[in-house]
Amino acid sequence: MKKGFMRVSLLISAAVICAAAVIGFIFGGFSKGLDYTGGTAVTVKLPPENTYDDFCSRLMKLEGVSGNVNVIVSEKTKDTVIYIAEIEETGTDSESFKKLVESEFTDRYNDKEAAIVFECIKFGPRSSVKDLVLPFIALAAALLVPAVYVLIRHGLRYGISAFAAPVLASVLMLAVVMMARIDISRNLMSAVYLTSASTLLAVITGLLIRTYNEKNTSRMKSTGEEIAKNAKKQVRSVILAVVLCFAIALVFGLIFQAELMRELLIQFAVGCVCALFCAYAAVFGTAEEK
Amino acid sequence: MRIRRLLILLLLFVFTAALTYVVFFGVTSGPYTFLPTSGLVSSVELNGGTVISVKVKPVDAKGNDDPDAEVTDELMDEVMKMFKERLDDRGFYDISLSKAEDDIVRIEMYTDDYEDLSDSNDLTKYICERGVLKFYDEEGNFIIDNAAILDGTAREVRYDDTTYMLYFRLTEDGAEAFNRVRDEFGKDSNIDIEYDGSKLVTRKLSSIIKDGQFASSLGFTRREVTSMAYQLNSGILDAKFTVTQARSIKSVMGSEVFGFLMTGVLIALLAFITVMFVRYASYGFITVLHIWMFSVILVFALAAVRLKLSPAGIAGTLIGLSAFMIQTDIILCEVRKLARANGKDPIRDAYRNRGLFIVDINAVLLLMGIVMAVFEKSPMGEFSSAVALSALIGFLFNFVFLRGFLHLFKGAFPNSRIGFTVRSNEIADAGRKEV
Numbered sequence: 095m096k097k098g099f100m101r102v103s104l105l106i107s108a109a110v111i112c113a114a115a116v117i118g119f120i121f122g123g124f125s126k127g128l129d130y131t132g133g134t135a136v137t138v139k140l141p142p143e144n145t146y147d148d149f150c151s152r153l154m155k156l157e158g159v160s161g162n163v164n165v166i167v168s169e170k171t172k173d174t175v176i177y178i179a180e181i182e183e184t185g186t187d188s189e190s191f192k193k194l195v196e197s198e199f200t201d202r203y204n205d206k207e208a209a210i211v212f213e214c215i216k217f218g219p220r221s222s223v224k225d226l227v228l229p230f231i232a233l234a235a236a237l238l239v240p241a242v243y244v245l246i247r248h249g250l251r252y253g254i255s256a257f258a259a260p261v262l263a264s265v266l267m268l269a270v271v272m273m274a275r276i277d278i279s280r281n282l283m284s285a286v287y288l289t290s291a292s293t294l295l296a297v298i299t300g301l302l303i304r305t306y307n308e309k310n311t312s313r314m315k316s317t318g319e320e321i322a323k324n325a326k327k328q329v330r331s332v333i334l335a336v337v338l339c340f341a342i343a344l345v346f347g348l349i350f351q352a353e354l355m356r357e358l359l360i361q362f363a364v365g366c367v368c369a370l371f372c373a374y375a376a377v378f379g380t381a382e383e384k
Numbered sequence: 385m386r387i388r389r390l391l392i393l394l395l396l397f398v399f400t401a402a403l404t405y406v407v408f409f410g411v412t413s414g415p416y417t418f419l420p421t422s423g424l425v426s427s428v429e430l431n432g433g434t435v436i437s438v439k440v441k442p443v444d445a446k447g448n449d450d451p452d453a454e455v456t457d458e459l460m461d462e463v464m465k466m467f468k469e470r471l472d473d474r475g476f477y478d479i480s481l482s483k484a485e486d487d488i489v490r491i492e493m494y495t496d497d498y499e500d501l502s503d504s505n506d507l508t509k510y511i512c513e514r515g516v517l518k519f520y521d522e523e524g525n526f527i528i529d530n531a532a533i534l535d536g537t538a539r540e541v542r543y544d545d546t547t548y549m550l551y552f553r554l555t556e557d558g559a560e561a562f563n564r565v566r567d568e569f570g571k572d573s574n575i576d577i578e579y580d581g582s583k584l585v586t587r588k589l590s591s592i593i594k595d596g597q598f599a600s601s602l603g604f605t606r607r608e609v610t611s612m613a614y615q616l617n618s619g620i621l622d623a624k625f626t627v628t629q630a631r632s633i634k635s636v637m638g639s640e641v642f643g644f645l646m647t648g649v650l651i652a653l654l655a656f657i658t659v660m661f662v663r664y665a666s667y668g669f670i671t672v673l674h675i676w677m678f679s680v681i682l683v684f685a686l687a688a689v690r691l692k693l694s695p696a697g698i699a700g701t702l703i704g705l706s707a708f709m710i711q712t713d714i715i716l717c718e719v720r721k722l723a724r725a726n727g728k729d730p731i732r733d734a735y736r737n738r739g740l741f742i743v744d745i746n747a748v749l750l751l752m753g754i755v756m757a758v759f760e761k762s763p764m765g766e767f768s769s770a771v772a773l774s775a776l777i778g779f780l781f782n783f784v785f786l787r788g789f790l791h792l793f794k795g796a797f798p799n800s801r802i803g804f805t806v807r808s809n810e811i812a813d814a815g816r817k818e819v
Contacts, residue, residue, distance in 0.1 A: 132482060135435075135490070137631060168631050178435065178631065188485070213629050215437060217484035220492070232759040236768075239755045240748040247744065256748075280480075283763050284695035291703040291752065291771065298748050299710050302741045328717070358695055 103375035107266055114269030124268075127277035127357070128162050132219045133182040136195055137212040139174050144199075149177055156194055158185020162277060176212075188214045221280050229283045233290060237261065240294065244301075252301050259297045259376035260290035266368040271361060281358045289365030293373050300329040300377030326378055337370060389796035393673075396789075400677045407684050420687045436491045437484060437629040438512060443622060455487040459623060464489060469618045470511045479507070488628065506607075512625040513580055515615035520576040521565050527575070530620055532558025533598075538616035540609040541599060548606040550613060551599045559596040565589060577602065579612070649705070653679065656709050664716050666797070670789050671712060678708055678781045685773050696763030697770050700753075704774020707749055711742050711782040719790065731790045735783075742782050749775035 118124065140149065150165050161182025168176040184191040192214035200209045237260050245253025267289045271278065304325040341363075410419030440463055442453035464481055467489065471479050484490040493507055519527040538552040554562070565573065571590040576583060577600075585602050592600040604612070653675055661668030682704065691697050718738045722730035753772025756764045 215484045217490045218482045220480040220482045232756050232764045236752045236755040240751045243751055281695045284699045287767050288699035295707055298745055302744055
């Protein structure tokens with residue numbers, strides 16, 4: 095059963111990672127958000143009749159506009175609102191696009207003074223893949239040191255689990271993000287950190303409960319399988335109680351948040367699922383028969 | 385005795401409520417307001433910031449506009465690299481730079497993240513100066529410029545509470561040049577100091593150069609001296625800059641995102657407390673007090689270290705809260721198990737059994753936080769602060785305070801009214817199966 099479970103876990107993980115690799119190869123890696131692609135930034139002052147949604151939908155209908163579009167409110171007064179729209183692809187140079195925006199937003203309201211396009215510039219990527227190297231090195235170091243602590247305190251098997259499970263969970267999370275073509279932004283690292291730290295937490299909790307149960311349960315009265323079963327029950331209930339609470343918070347966030355937040359919350363949610371899966375596999379999949 | 389314990393519990397609830405008010409709403413006394421949460425720094429995602437477009441113009445060797453020169457990719461790369469160095473040296477890690485058009489650099493920054501950086505003017509002053517320092521003798525002859533400053537030695541020196549001096553070491557050639565001036569004009573001759581084409585001050589040679597070291601106040605504020613020191617360390621920019629647009633931006637994650645986040649976390653905590661009531665009956669009250677106090681103290685501590693509420697900071701705080709909840713649940717579960725087995729002192733025994741569990745969990749998180757803190761930069765910085773602080777405070781609360789709360793609660797209510805009094809068949813079950 096345990097070997098079977100471990101085998102299935104590894105097969106699922108390998109399948110997800112392979113599928114992500116294939117999809118990543120076909121599409122050229124992750125689906126990159128504006129932080130990694132750059133685009134055109136347009137600053138527009140409009141009369142307040144233009145709501146945020148209005149502005150976004152009219153902007154996206156413009157000829158040549160495609161890819162990601164982020165709209166940020168810069169200033170809002172009683173008479174005007176200034177938006178900074180970042181558009182991944184405008185299909186033309188910035189001057190022509192500025193004219194297109196001017197014609198769209200000034201003609202319709204016939205109020206050329208109220209609608210002003212301040213600036214229209216193309217901007218390059220804010221981050222590159224190189225910028226992710228240091229955060230990943232930091233993560234590896236931050237996982238390795240606690241794993242060494244666990245190794246010294248509880249033995250080699252636990253030490254390896256404490257390092258391998260968070261790494262696998264992070265890789266799985268990234269694979270799912272790649273497969274689902276979720277746009278990545280600079281906030282990707284936050285989701286990776288959340289995934290690996292929650293996996294580490296879950297693994298340590300599970301392993302410690304298991305160790306405690308193994309040490310303190312009389313083998314005269316309980317078989318190894320019963321001990322494992324009790325530990326499993328306890329770990330499940332502890333982790334699920336906490337996960338349930340944060341799932342509520344995540345669902346709340348997903349329902350009510352603005353679009354830019356949604357991507358991050360989805361990555362957080364995917365990360366939590368991967369963390370649970372890997373932690374469970376690490377705690378119970380590798381258990382030795384006693 | 386029982387009444388005294390009840391009173392202490394009641395006082396603790398009142399104290400926690402008062403603490404919550406102080407931490408979240410603040411207290412005002414005369415002109416002073418003490419509002420700890422103001423120390424929490426919102427990131428650009430939550431709070432908004434400023435976007436600046438800076439146009440780059442090449443200059444000739446003397447620093448004059450060069451109408452024939454074009455902005456090349458190499459110049460733009462050099463400008464971006466030097467901007468980055470100047471920002472990193474100051475610890476302004478989260479200001480992002482991107483190349484816009486062929487000759488424009490787009491800078492996005494936070495407005496309230498750094499003490500020395502309040503608006504776009506400050507930022508352009510820090511990074512957009514060319515950084516050329518020149519010294520002239522009494523007759524207006526050039527003595528030295530940046531080339532004679534030993535690499536990386538420029539820094540600010542605090543002379544007294546009000547005077548800040550610029551300090552750097554000279555190269556051998558630089559020291560030799562000043563020796564020649566001393567021989568020719570005397571040690572009290574005047575030296576004119578010029579920065580980026582503008583004359584700053586005139587000082588006596590003997591008062592600014594000693595043993596190959598430069599130190600002088602130059603009439604600057606601390607901020608200006610620091611800024612100049614960093615610019616001197618990073619080298620000379622071969623371009624001039626004009627700010628073409630500076631515009632503030634509101635939160636990129638929705639205007640009320642902070643409120644939503646707080647509500648989300650509050651809902652999660654309430655859900656957890658409900659779970660605790662379901663699982664541990666009236667001992668759920670203990671978790672209310674315990675989690676409430678922990679959350680308030682944690683917010684206070686995070687504000688004290690000026691945690692940045694970026695997604696990474698929030699992720700770290702969530703991990704800390706989860707770890708805390710897990711520990712609380714484990715301890716209460718153990719107490720209940722031992723109480724059901726009719727243990728003599730279930731609270732003491734539970735801590736004896738699970739004490740190392742609390743140590744291990746918090747040690748692991750603390751180590752993780754400390755290792756990440758070594759890397760300083762965002763997002764490691766805020767994640768590490770949140771995780772490490774949560775671990776430290778979580779350990780204190782679960783190891784010390786929770787034990788105290790449990791004893792208080794146990795002594796304040798008769799056994800028949802608290803959650804762990806169990807039916808006889810349950811005792812038999814628990815005794816047989818668990819112990």
